[in-house]
Amino acid sequence: MDQEDDRPPLLGSWPRLYAAVVIWLAVVMAGIALFSRWPF
Amino acid sequence: MATADWVVLGVYLVGIVAFGMWTGRGSRGMDEFFLAGRTMKWWAIGLSVMATQISAITFVGTTGQAYTDGMRFLVVYFGLPTAMVILCATLVPFFYRARVFTAYEYLEKRFDARTRSLTSLLFLFGRGLSVGVTLYAPSLVLGVILGWSENLTILVMGLSTIVYVVYGGNRSVIWTDVVQMALIWFGIFLCLGLALASLPEHVSVRDALAVAQTAGRLRVMDTSPSLQKPYTLWSGLIGGLFLALAYFGTDQSQVQRYLAGKSLTQSRLSLLFNAFVKVPMQFMILLTGALVFVFYHFHEPPLLWNAPALAELAQKAPPGELAVLRADFARAYEQRREAAERLALDRTQAEPYRAAQREVDAVRARVVALEERVSGRPYNDTNYIFPTYILSTLRGGLAGLVIAVIFAAAMSTLSGELNSLATATMVDFYKRYFRPVASDAEELLTSRALTAVWGGFAIVVALRARQLGSAIETVNRFGSYVYGPILGVFALAVLTRVRALPAFVGILCGEAVVAALAVSGIVHFLWFNVFGALSVVLCGLLIDRLIGSPPAVSPS
Numbered sequence: 001m002d003q004e005d006d007r008p009p010l011l012g013s014w015p016r017l018y019a020a021v022v023i024w025l026a027v028v029m030a031g032i033a034l035f036s037r038w039p040f
Numbered sequence: 041m042a043t044a045d046w047v048v049l050g051v052y053l054v055g056i057v058a059f060g061m062w063t064g065r066g067s068r069g070m071d072e073f074f075l076a077g078r079t080m081k082w083w084a085i086g087l088s089v090m091a092t093q094i095s096a097i098t099f100v101g102t103t104g105q106a107y108t109d110g111m112r113f114l115v116v117y118f119g120l121p122t123a124m125v126i127l128c129a130t131l132v133p134f135f136y137r138a139r140v141f142t143a144y145e146y147l148e149k150r151f152d153a154r155t156r157s158l159t160s161l162l163f164l165f166g167r168g169l170s171v172g173v174t175l176y177a178p179s180l181v182l183g184v185i186l187g188w189s190e191n192l193t194i195l196v197m198g199l200s201t202i203v204y205v206v207y208g209g210n211r212s213v214i215w216t217d218v219v220q221m222a223l224i225w226f227g228i229f230l231c232l233g234l235a236l237a238s239l240p241e242h243v244s245v246r247d248a249l250a251v252a253q254t255a256g257r258l259r260v261m262d263t264s265p266s267l268q269k270p271y272t273l274w275s276g277l278i279g280g281l282f283l284a285l286a287y288f289g290t291d292q293s294q295v296q297r298y299l300a301g302k303s304l305t306q307s308r309l310s311l312l313f314n315a316f317v318k319v320p321m322q323f324m325i326l327l328t329g330a331l332v333f334v335f336y337h338f339h340e341p342p343l344l345w346n347a348p349a350l351a352e353l354a355q356k357a358p359p360g361e362l363a364v365l366r367a368d369f370a371r372a373y374e375q376r377r378e379a380a381e382r383l384a385l386d387r388t389q390a391e392p393y394r395a396a397q398r399e400v401d402a403v404r405a406r407v408v409a410l411e412e413r414v415s416g417r418p419y420n421d422t423n424y425i426f427p428t429y430i431l432s433t434l435r436g437g438l439a440g441l442v443i444a445v446i447f448a449a450a451m452s453t454l455s456g457e458l459n460s461l462a463t464a465t466m467v468d469f470y471k472r473y474f475r476p477v478a479s480d481a482e483e484l485l486t487s488r489a490l491t492a493v494w495g496g497f498a499i500v501v502a503l504r505a506r507q508l509g510s511a512i513e514t515v516n517r518f519g520s521y522v523y524g525p526i527l528g529v530f531a532l533a534v535l536t537r538v539r540a541l542p543a544f545v546g547i548l549c550g551e552a553v554v555a556a557l558a559v560s561g562i563v564h565f566l567w568f569n570v571f572g573a574l575s576v577v578l579c580g581l582l583i584d585r586l587i588g589s590p591p592a593v594s595p596s
Contacts, residue, residue, distance in 0.1 A: 008305060018125040021315045025121040028319050032114065036258045039387075040250035 041186065041431065045440025052223075052444035056216055056451070057200050063215035064208010069480035073209035073487050074141055074463045076300040080214055085306065086313035088217035088297045088456070089288070090321075094224060096178035096450035097423065099325065103231075104422035106329025110259040115276025116283070116566070117322050123284035124315035128308040130534050131289045136304045141467040143295040143530070150533040151540040153472070158547055159526055160468035163292055164461065166522040171457045171494065172501025177423075178450040179502065184348055185427045185443060194502045201451045202495035205458050206488050210300055213455045220448035227445030228324055230438065231430070235331035238433055240338045247384035248334040254383060254390045255397050257330040267563045279566030286523035286569050288314075290530050292460035332429050337380040339432075340373050343407050345424035349415070356414045365407050372399045458498065462491040520565045521558060524572020525550030531577050538584040546580030 008017045041049075067073045105113050131143075138146050144163065148156035179193040186193065204212045239248050252258050262272045269275075288294045288311065301307030343366060344350040354362060379396035382389040411419045430442045466487050471478075478486070528550050532538045538546075553575040554568050563571070 008309065014128070014308070017312060018129065021121050021125050021312060024316055025118070025319070028323075029118060032319075032323060033261050036111070036253070036260045038249075038253075040246050040253055 041439055041443070042435070042437075044437035045443065048437045048440030049444050049447070052441075052447065053196070053200055056219065056448070057204050059219060060204025060212040060216040060455075061207050064204060064212030067209050067211070067484060070141065070466070070483045070487060072211070073484055074296065074459070074467070076209070076211035076214060078300055079302050080211075080300045080306065081302060082306040082309035082313060084214055084218050085298050085301055085310035086317075087221040088214040088452075089294060089310055089314055090318065091217035091221040091224065091449075091452035092293055092297060092456035093287075093453075094221075094449050095174060095453040096182075096446045099224070099227075099446060099449045100178075100181055100423050100426045102322070102325050103329035103332065103426040104424070106257060106326040107333045107425050108422055110257045111323070111326040111330060112259060112262060112271040114260050114319070114322055114326055115262075115271050115273055116280050117319050118273070118276040119278065119280030119282070120284040120288075120318050121315035123281050123288060124311040126285060127289045128311055131530060132298065132307055132311065133304060134534055135295065135299060136301070136307055140299070141296075142292050142464050143290050144292070144464065144468050147529065147533060147543075151529075151543050155529065155540055155544045155547070156468060157472075158544065159290075159529055160464050162522040162526055162547075162551075163290075164464055166519045167291065167293060167457055168461055168494070168497070169501070170519050171454065171461065171498040172505060174450065174454050174457060175498050175502035176505035178446060181423050181427055182443070182446060182450075184346065184424065185431060191503055194499060197447060197450055198454070198495065198499040198502065201454045202458065202492060202499075205455045206491045206495065209487070209491075210296060210459055213459045214297065214300060216455060217452045220452040223441075223445050223448045224452075225321075227442050228321065228328065231426075231442065232324055232328045232331070234433060235328050235335060238335055239331075243334075243338065243381075243384050248331060250387060251334050251337060251380050251383055251393070252330045254393055255333065257333050267567055270564050270566075275564055275566045279564070279570055282524065282527065282569035282573055283520075283566060286527035286573070290526045291523070292464050293456045296460045296463055297456065329426065332426065334380075335429065335433075337377055340370070342428065343369055343404075344411060344419075345421035345428050346419075347424075347428070349411060349419070349421070353411050353414055357410055361410060365403065365410065369400075369403045369407065372396070372403045376400050454498065458491055458494050461494040462487060465490050465494070520568050521554050521572075522551070524554055524569040525576050527569065528573040528576025528580070531573060532580045536577075536581065536584075538580045542580045542583035542587065545583050546576040549579035550576035 008014055011017045011020060071077055102113055135143060135146055138149055140146050140149075142160065144156045144160035147159055175194050175198050176190075179190045179197065182188070182197075183190045183193045188196075204216060236245055236248075239245070243251075249258065262269070263274075264272045265274065266272065267275075298307040298310050301310060342350060344353065376393070376396040376399070379389065379393040383393045408419050427443075427446070430439050434442060466483075470486065470490070471483075475486075525547050529543055529547050532543050532546060550572045554572040557563055557568055557571055558565075
């Protein structure tokens with residue numbers, strides 16, 4: 001494994017990037033739930 | 041279609057074949073042909089992964105589904121981001137460091153040749169049978185739109201894809217996928233923008249969304265705990281997670297894309313890119329369908345979306361019966377239009393609107409019943425809604441462009457499938473059992489020949505699909521029967537110290553469980569992946585414990 005593999009280009013470490021994905025999913029799901037119930 | 045539309049479609053077809061051949065020039069051996077020399081960047085692989093997943097039917101089918109049933113289908117993608125994280129942390133590093141061509145090759149390193157061959161064979165069956173459907177299903181819709189026969193549509197789409205995949209291999213697949221995905225994105229934005237722009241002046245976007253919401257077309261989250269009900273939040277989060285784990289982690293058509301990464305980082309980033317983008321993108325596609333639904337409140341929709349079927353019905357139906365239905369439909373449509381306009385002005389008018397919508401649904405159900413009685417066949421025209429909308433609203437070559445987007449979606453899936461089927465056949469069987477050592481030139485020639493054979497197979501299956509009738513439905517779902525057990529054996533490989541025999545027997549147990557579930561019909565198919573994978577893991581662990589003796593080599 002080369003040096004490039006040790007670190008992602010964003011957020012400094014893979015676990016942080018993975019956490020960002022999970023948070024993003026939670027935000028998107030909440031946004032979609034809000035959108036579908038929004039009193040248009 | 042107008043002349044400008046034909047020109048745009050023609051330019052796309054000629055351009056994509058030429059571009060595919062240009063990018064794939066200079067392949068010298070298997071590493072180059074199957075894995076693009078392992079030189080690709082994350083964004084190209086990420087777009088290719090996305091393009092391979094979006095088929096033509098995903099594009100026209102999901103918009104149609106949002107029109108008829110709302111946006112519940114979106115939950116299928118809720119498990120995907122988490123699956124990408126799990127794969128990046130587990131399987132992807134194993135594959136990458138093992139320097140394999142196929143995912144199944146890794147199973148021989150971890151277990152034995154028998155387990156590798158069985159798993160690869162399951163993939164070849166599942167993906168091999170569905171590759172014909174990949175070609176056949178869009179030909180039904182595109183044939184009607186273009187006025188071509190289904191066979192001509194299949195041949196144009198199939199042969200143009202085969203040419204560049206046979207010539208350029210995975211590099212051509214990835215680069216054409218990048219262009220096709222860019223085109224698909226453009227098509228999504230164009231259609232969404234058009235759906236918003238084509239609302240009547242006195243109906244704002246907020247009003248349109250209120251109409252769609254009142255009709256249940258913005259509904260996404262169904263928290264029902266039922267295992268039989270389709271597209272509940274839980275089947276999406278859990279079933280969708282296992283489906284995505286299996287598809288992106290063990291289906292060679294996807295694994296081969298990210299094995300072409302320049303480094304492990306590039307491969308991981310390509311999947312995480314999908315994790316961030318996929319759900320919002322699918323949301324936009326479904327929202328377009330919901331807005332098309334609103335559009336047809338202010339423009340009278342056809343009685344049936346499949347125009348040739350409607351023309352045939354007009355000839356064969358009892359003379360007075362269709363005329364009565366036409367009149368009833370026009371009246372119901374007019375009442376719904378008025379109800380929608382009242383709802384746009386006053387949100388307390390929801391119930392009268394719902395009653396008008398139910399009336400439209402009831403008249404349409406009578407038309408569908410008449411069509412089924414006259415034709416003697418079940419009738420479903422969900423996939424024709426979006427193409428009909430495009431042809432009736434887009435001008436100046438834009439309709440041709442969106443039809444090219446549907447072609448792009450079909451061809452990007454087909455190219456990835458052909459490339460992966462040829463790789464699994466070549467690496468897991470031909471090279472493994474018949475010709476382990478050969479020159480680069482011979483291996484390249486055989487790889488191209490196998491790609492052409494699979495392409496020919498896909499075309500033959502697609503051309504004969506009409507004769508297969510309802511068997512096509514079974515074939516189409518075959519993938520969901522094999523994904524779970526394949527995922528299970530990879531979980532055993534990476535997460536446990538189980539030995540070869542228990543793993544092999546575990547796959548057979550998993551297939552038996554999935555077959556039992558499919559026959560009994562007690563759960564929705566999204567759950568097959570969950571139960572299939574878990575049964576392989578449990579059987580494998582149990583048998584390993586029963587046969588005793590020291591554990592095998594550590595997975596690392």
